[in-house]
Amino acid sequence: MMGSMSAPSSLLRIQRAVNHQGKRAYHDLVTLPTKKPIVAQGPPGYSAVSGHVVTVFGCTGFLGRYLVSKLARMGTQVIIPYRDEDEKRHLKPMGDLGQIVAMEWDIRNENQIAECVRHSDIVFNLVGRDYATKNFDFASVHVDGAERIARVTAQSGVPRFVHVSHLNASASSSSKLYQTKAEGEERVTAAFEGATIIRPGPLYGYEDKLLNNMAIWPIWWKLNNAKTTTRPVHVMDVAQALANLVHNPQLARTIALPGPSTLTYEYLLDLVSSLTYQPPSRAPVLPKTVALAVAKLAQAPWWPLLSPDEVVRRYIDDADTPGDWDAVGVTPSEIEQHAIQYVRRYRSAENFSRPNVFPQRPILTEEPYGLGF
Numbered sequence: 001m002m003g004s005m006s007a008p009s010s011l012l013r014i015q016r017a018v019n020h021q022g023k024r025a026y027h028d029l030v031t032l033p034t035k036k037p038i039v040a041q042g043p044p045g046y047s048a049v050s051g052h053v054v055t056v057f058g059c060t061g062f063l064g065r066y067l068v069s070k071l072a073r074m075g076t077q078v079i080i081p082y083r084d085e086d087e088k089r090h091l092k093p094m095g096d097l098g099q100i101v102a103m104e105w106d107i108r109n110e111n112q113i114a115e116c117v118r119h120s121d122i123v124f125n126l127v128g129r130d131y132a133t134k135n136f137d138f139a140s141v142h143v144d145g146a147e148r149i150a151r152v153t154a155q156s157g158v159p160r161f162v163h164v165s166h167l168n169a170s171a172s173s174s175s176k177l178y179q180t181k182a183e184g185e186e187r188v189t190a191a192f193e194g195a196t197i198i199r200p201g202p203l204y205g206y207e208d209k210l211l212n213n214m215a216i217w218p219i220w221w222k223l224n225n226a227k228t229t230t231r232p233v234h235v236m237d238v239a240q241a242l243a244n245l246v247h248n249p250q251l252a253r254t255i256a257l258p259g260p261s262t263l264t265y266e267y268l269l270d271l272v273s274s275l276t277y278q279p280p281s282r283a284p285v286l287p288k289t290v291a292l293a294v295a296k297l298a299q300a301p302w303w304p305l306l307s308p309d310e311v312v313r314r315y316i317d318d319a320d321t322p323g324d325w326d327a328v329g330v331t332p333s334e335i336e337q338h339a340i341q342y343v344r345r346y347r348s349a350e351n352f353s354r355p356n357v358f359p360q361r362p363i364l365t366e367e368p369y370g371l372g373f
């Protein structure tokens with residue numbers, strides 16, 4: 001028996017998972033030196049099997065849908081924890097039969113979290129909220145919830161954990177979201193040794209709350225005279241960066257993923273207005289106190305309308321932390337390359353096919369990647 005195991009040992013060995021329970025899964029059976037899972041079959045794609053099993057908490061959100069799609073297309077089995085039956089339906093056809101496994105969960109229920117991560121070799125935590133609700137304030141999601149997921153994941157013997165935070169996470173921030181994101185990072189790193197912390201900039205894409213919101217509610221982006229600076233990043237680039245981590249060795253550190261350029265809200269409003277052929281907004285610039293009062297009132301009918309913390313965030317420039325894109329093997333793209341795909345729907349019928357017009361970009365910083373659009 002030993003002989004038959006040792007003969008091809010230079011090519012094929014069983015790598016034991018280094019974890020608390022000595023648990024082993026499909027992906028532990030690897031060929032050396034490539035470390036490719038033996039169970040992997042077929043060329044990469046929808047019907048391939050990569051041997052990896054990945055849990056994506058927060059899969060039903062904006063970033064989650066693109067990450068699940070990218071993982072499934074690599075032939076990875078994805079566990080998708082969900083709260084609302086209808087919120088996960090679009091994820092099911094993203095992978096081949098049996099590759100997308102939905103499991104109901106509650107962020108307060110440790111047993112359900114343990115069930116969701118039981119067979120996985122990487123767990124992603126994308127759970128986050130940009131407004132507080134009646135049941136969940138910022139801390140219960142970004143701090144307690146994140147720590148609980150990280151701790152249960154570690155106790156379940158999963159070797160890798162990736163936590164998505166925010167570029168502006170800072171304990172001293174005046175925004176509750178950024179404050180709790182910073183506290184969450186600390187608690188996650190303490191609960192899961194060697195966790196990877198990802199800090200993306202503001203995301204734009206089809207379902208974003210940036211370009212879409214600017215097209216519908218420009219008045220809320222004119223706060224601070226629209227001079228606040230931001231580093232928007234394409235949701236596909238961040239999803240690809242996360243998906244690439246599956247095949248990379250564990251990066252036990254914080255990775256900032258801001259967009260390649262620093263821009264003002266003023267420029268982005270101009271961009272949306274030029275691309276949609278809508279005249280620039282004539283709405284007045286509201287003082288902060290008025291905006292805060294309106295945001296507080298808006299909480300009564302419906303939380304996501306405009307939260308007071310969002311008003312505070314409109315006055316905070318995005319952190320100038322350098323991007324660490326090389327570590328994740330992605331070159332981030334400029335917003336002008338993609339914006340039209342996401343805002344064309346705001347054009348009127350007669351303007352729908354007219355050429356794209358771009359406003360003049362103000363020079364704020366040196367562009368590290370160049371304007372390739």
Ligand SMILES: NC(=O)c1ccc[n+]([C@@H]2O[C@H](COP(=O)([O-])OP(=O)(O)OC[C@H]3O[C@@H](n4cnc5c(N)ncnc54)[C@H](OP(=O)(O)O)[C@@H]3O)[C@@H](O)[C@H]2O)c1
Binds near residue numbers: 062084126128129199
């Ligand atoms: N969007 C951005 O511009 C941006 C920028 C930087 C960092 N981030 C971070 O990236 C992550 C993903 O962002 P996103 O834009 O995809 O967010 P999103 O669209 O708001 O999705 C948030 C996800 O978190 C889940 N979630 C929220 N509260 C929960 C709770 N109490 N219990 C269980 N699940 C809960 C949601 O589940 P349900 O569908 O069940 O509600 C959803 O799957 C977040 O951590 C966010 O803070 C986002």
